[in-house]
Amino acid sequence: MAAGRPTIADVARAAQVSPSTASVVFSGKASVTEATRTRVLDAAASLGYTGPDPRAASLRRGSSGIVGVVFEEHLGSAFRDPIKAVMMDGLADGVAPLGAGLLLLRDDAGANDAGPGESAGAALPAPSLRSAPVDAVVLVGCSGRLTESLDAIRGRGIPVVVIEGDAGPGVPRVELDNREAQRHAARHLRTLGHQRVAIVTLPFEADRWRGWVEPDDGRTPTVEVTRDRLAGARDVFPDARVYAAGASLIDEGLAAGRVILADAAARPTAVIAQSDLLAAGVVRAAEELGLSVPGDISVTGFDGITVDGFAPYELTTLVQPAAEKGRAAGTIVTRMIQGLDVASLSFTCTFRVGNTTGPPRGVTQD
Amino acid sequence: MAAGRPTIADVARAAQVSPSTASVVFSGKASVTEATRTRVLDAAASLGYTGPDPRAASLRRGSSGIVGVVFEEHLGSAFRDPIKAVMMDGLADGVAPLGAGLLLLRDDAGANDAGPGESAGAALPAPSLRSAPVDAVVLVGCSGRLTESLDAIRGRGIPVVVIEGDAGPGVPRVELDNREAQRHAARHLRTLGHQRVAIVTLPFEADRWRGWVEPDDGRTPTVEVTRDRLAGARDVFPDARVYAAGASLIDEGLAAGRVILADAAARPTAVIAQSDLLAAGVVRAAEELGLSVPGDISVTGFDGITVDGFAPYELTTLVQPAAEKGRAAGTIVTRMIQGLDVASLSFTCTFRVGNTTGPPRGVTQD
DNA sequence: TTGTAAGCGTTATCAT
DNA sequence: ATGATAACGCTTACAA
Numbered sequence: 126m127a128a129g130r131p132t133i134a135d136v137a138r139a140a141q142v143s144p145s146t147a148s149v150v151f152s153g154k155a156s157v158t159e160a161t162r163t164r165v166l167d168a169a170a171s172l173g174y175t176g177p178d179p180r181a182a183s184l185r186r187g188s189s190g191i192v193g194v195v196f197e198e199h200l201g202s203a204f205r206d207p208i209k210a211v212m213m214d215g216l217a218d219g220v221a222p223l224g225a226g227l228l229l230l231r232d233d234a235g236a237n238d239a240g241p242g243e244s245a246g247a248a249l250p251a252p253s254l255r256s257a258p259v260d261a262v263v264l265v266g267c268s269g270r271l272t273e274s275l276d277a278i279r280g281r282g283i284p285v286v287v288i289e290g291d292a293g294p295g296v297p298r299v300e301l302d303n304r305e306a307q308r309h310a311a312r313h314l315r316t317l318g319h320q321r322v323a324i325v326t327l328p329f330e331a332d333r334w335r336g337w338v339e340p341d342d343g344r345t346p347t348v349e350v351t352r353d354r355l356a357g358a359r360d361v362f363p364d365a366r367v368y369a370a371g372a373s374l375i376d377e378g379l380a381a382g383r384v385i386l387a388d389a390a391a392r393p394t395a396v397i398a399q400s401d402l403l404a405a406g407v408v409r410a411a412e413e414l415g416l417s418v419p420g421d422i423s424v425t426g427f428d429g430i431t432v433d434g435f436a437p438y439e440l441t442t443l444v445q446p447a448a449e450k451g452r453a454a455g456t457i458v459t460r461m462i463q464g465l466d467v468a469s470l471s472f473t474c475t476f477r478v479g480n481t482t483g484p485p486r487g488v489t490q491d
Numbered sequence: 492m493a494a495g496r497p498t499i500a501d502v503a504r505a506a507q508v509s510p511s512t513a514s515v516v517f518s519g520k521a522s523v524t525e526a527t528r529t530r531v532l533d534a535a536a537s538l539g540y541t542g543p544d545p546r547a548a549s550l551r552r553g554s555s556g557i558v559g560v561v562f563e564e565h566l567g568s569a570f571r572d573p574i575k576a577v578m579m580d581g582l583a584d585g586v587a588p589l590g591a592g593l594l595l596l597r598d599d600a601g602a603n604d605a606g607p608g609e610s611a612g613a614a615l616p617a618p619s620l621r622s623a624p625v626d627a628v629v630l631v632g633c634s635g636r637l638t639e640s641l642d643a644i645r646g647r648g649i650p651v652v653v654i655e656g657d658a659g660p661g662v663p664r665v666e667l668d669n670r671e672a673q674r675h676a677a678r679h680l681r682t683l684g685h686q687r688v689a690i691v692t693l694p695f696e697a698d699r700w701r702g703w704v705e706p707d708d709g710r711t712p713t714v715e716v717t718r719d720r721l722a723g724a725r726d727v728f729p730d731a732r733v734y735a736a737g738a739s740l741i742d743e744g745l746a747a748g749r750v751i752l753a754d755a756a757a758r759p760t761a762v763i764a765q766s767d768l769l770a771a772g773v774v775r776a777a778e779e780l781g782l783s784v785p786g787d788i789s790v791t792g793f794d795g796i797t798v799d800g801f802a803p804y805e806l807t808t809l810v811q812p813a814a815e816k817g818r819a820a821g822t823i824v825t826r827m828i829q830g831l832d833v834a835s836l837s838f839t840c841t842f843r844v845g846n847t848t849g850p851p852r853g854v855t856q857d
Numbered sequence: 858t859t860g861t862a863a864g865c866g867t868t869a870t871c872a873t
Numbered sequence: 874a875t876g877a878t879a880a881c882g883c884t885t886a887c888a889a
Contacts, residue, residue, distance in 0.1 A: 130647065130648060132865095132866055132867085133868095134866075134867090142876085143876040143877070144866090144867080144876090145868075145869080145870095145875075145876065145877080146874080146875055146876070149868090149874095152868080154868085154869090155874080155875095156874070157874070157875085158874065158875090161874080173646055175621075175642075175644075175647050176622065176643065176647075177622075177866075177867060177868090178550075178647075178865090178866055178867070179555075179622050179624035180549045180550040180555060180865085180866080180867090181550050181865070181866035181867040181868085181881090182867055182868075183549075183550075183624055184546040184549075184865085184866080184867075184868095184881050184882070184883085185866080185867045185869080185880085185881055186867085186868070186881085187546075187881075189545075189546060189624060190622075190623075191594065191623075191624075193592075199580070200580055200583050201576050201577060201579065204570050204575070204576035204579060204580075205573065205576050207571065209570070210570035210571050211567060213566055213570055214565070214566055214567035214570075217566050217595075217597075226559075226594050226596055226619075226623055227594070227595045228557065228592050228593070228594045228595075229583075229592060229593045229594075229595065230592055253592075255542060256542065256543075256545050256556075257545060257556075257592055258545035258549055258555060258557075258624065276541075277541040277542065280539055280541040281496065281541050282496060375799040375800030376797075376799055376800060376802065379802075402799070405800060406800060409800060431742075433740050433768070434740075434741030434742060434745065434771060434772060434775060434800065434801075436742065436745070498882055498883080499882070499883065499884095500882075500883090508859075508860085509859065509860045509861075510860090510861095510882095510883080511859075511861080511862095511884075511885075512858085512859055512860075514883070514884060514885085515858095518884080520884085520885085521858080521859095522858075523858075524858065524859090527858080527859080543883065543884090544881090544882055544883070546883090547865090547882035547883040547884090548882080548883055548884075549883095550865050550866070550881085550882080550883075551864085551865055551882080551883045551884045551885085552865085552883085553865075
């Protein structure tokens with residue numbers, strides 16, 4: 126009895142009540158006489174008992190109060206992405222009714238957790254998707270090689286929802302009208318009179334390749350967001366030249382802008398960037414070349430974040446409800462846990478005209 | 492037996508082995524005949540058993556493979572701070588030997604988890620510090636009102652380490668030589684010949700107050716980092732004017748810079764900013780006013796991050812080993828879990844001269 | 858190599 | 874309002 130940490134049984138004994146009564150004192154799940162409660166609390170205090178062991182409680186209850194979050198990319202990158210940051214805030218909100226914490230998970234499908242028995246020697250406990258004590262899982266992006274781990278999770282009956290990605294049939298999704306939204310921005314440019322337009326995309330693949338994408342390359346973005354926004358832009362400007370950035374960063378947009386705007390003869394009059402950070406970089410590139418925005422070049426972004434240090438520019442952009450997306454994901458898994466039925470959800474961007482777009486030189490607006 | 496999800500006992504029965512053998516097949520903790528393993532795995536597959544329940548395993552083993560991370564501020568802010576992002580990367584590395592996942596925790600000391608019995612009615616499961624199934628906790632910053640929850644955690648024998656903060660005696664710390672480092676940068680400016688210097692600090696408090704800090708205010712930063720870096724700057728320039736920013740952002744630095752540099756007569760020749768983002772903002776403010784950096788104004792930063800979109804400027808700054816700090820925290824809790832003894836660790840910044848500092852106008856360097 | 862048995866600490870159910 | 878009892882699903886000595 127005096128061996129390890131005190132248990133609720135020790136407390137109960139010391140307070141001369143039954144374990145169940147002691148338990149109730151801590152959980153508040155039923156009413157207890159004030160006197161009894163005090164006795165239990167005092168006993169706990171004097172034994173140094175600080176409350177029920179979460180592991181045991183979680184086994185007994187069948188739930189852990191933890192929601193796993195899986196990012197496609199390296200943790201550091203995910204943290205730096207402003208949209209993801211806001212989304213996480215929303216998600217934290219959304220799972221609040223569960224009282225759940227968020228567990229950052231990486232996908233270890235192939236690695237040290239490669240399934241039963243494989244790693245007979247190395248006894249690494251597995252932190253991964255497959256073996257985490259989660260009540261639900263939120264996937265942020267989903268490139269398809271998660272499927273293995275995902276099956277294990279779903280096989281266990283754990284609710285899964287994916288934000289911006291396709292995790293296969295039966296996995297509810299939280300989506301954005303990327304294509305329609307991007308088309309909207311493109312139409313705005315066309316209406317202003319732009320004809321020669323270039324597109325700066327988010328990464329095509331997980332790798333950091335960057336450069337022109339030629340029509341005969343056969344390159345197709347594996348990243349859904351990239352693909353959909355690209356499709357939207359091409360709906361309006363099928364022949365626009367496409368430059369893929371290596372990441373969503375101002376510096377990447379700057380590099381892209383330098384290339385795209387370099388040749389005065391072939392210079393586009395407008396650039397459609399797939400993120401606000403990229404757009405900000407393109408604007409900087411224009412500045413560098415002595416071009417005025419939107420006088421010489423119009424630039425559109427995507428996301429609707431506040432680009433730190435970019436004032437007084439205000440991007441013409443698609444404002445996406447990032448926090449709402451996160452919150453929705455939280456709500457969906459909450460409902461799933463409660464056994465309620467759920468449906469995928471699609472969010473809509475709001476087009477916001479800033480001061481980075483205008484008619485091309487020589488064209489006057491009606 | 493066919494009730495809920497299959498358990499390892501069901502699998503064992505189906506494979507006609509004992510539960511312990513089945514367990515071993517999944518954990519790899521001992522050797523099993525190939526034939527037996529196959530039988531177990533097949534049985535598992537046909538029953539739809541996807542592996543041991545993490546909750547039960549964690550109770551039995553006495554550890555969950557989860558390390559809690561507590562931020563002082565709102566999740567979103569933490570995510571946006573580049574230093575914290577890098578630190579999290581390092582931390583993820585550092586706990587890798589544990590195979591642990593990172594659980595984002597907020598501190599609920601006073602809230603719905605306010606201790607035993609208080610919330611008899613509302614039966615919210617608690618996601619908080621006190622009741623999370625963690626093997627260890629890493630505090631990022633620590634403003635002292637955590638103490639309550641902290642005692643509970645430590646009372647349970649869970650290792651705690653704090654990065655940049657003081658969590659009381661007995662809690663090992665990972666620290667930075669903020670004061671010495673900042674002093675180093677200040678000396679650099681003095682050596683260049685600067686006499687009139689202004690300081691832009693990180694927030695004094697958790698709130699977002701910003702403005703001049705007058706000597707007779709009696710204001711003292713409650714945030715340790717702010718206080719230490721301020722002390723370092725004042726070691727060299729005791730009479731420097733101090734302006735507190737509301738957050739570590741370019742836009743905040745810009746706002747501060749506008750105020751500080753506004754009055755040409757009282758204008759400092761150098762600005763010591765407590766973060767790179769603030770410094771970048773001050774540089775932008777100088778540009779706005781037509782001042783050249785470092786010709787008219789020298790600016791130093793702190794952190795040594797790459798400020799996205801700030802090239803070709805390269806800040807004169809203190810490069811802090813953010814990833815190493817995170818990794819060290821991970822290593823420390825790992826050792827604590829193993830029962831080894833640990834000591835606090837202090838890291839040192841590297842002073843890096845960029846192109847944002849130079850001698851003040853009229854002073855020529857030897 | 859495989860099996861037996863004893864918990865891990867809690868909470869839910871059902872009586873009292 | 875309180876108590877007795879039975880799981881929750883797994884792991885690990887220890888024995889065979």
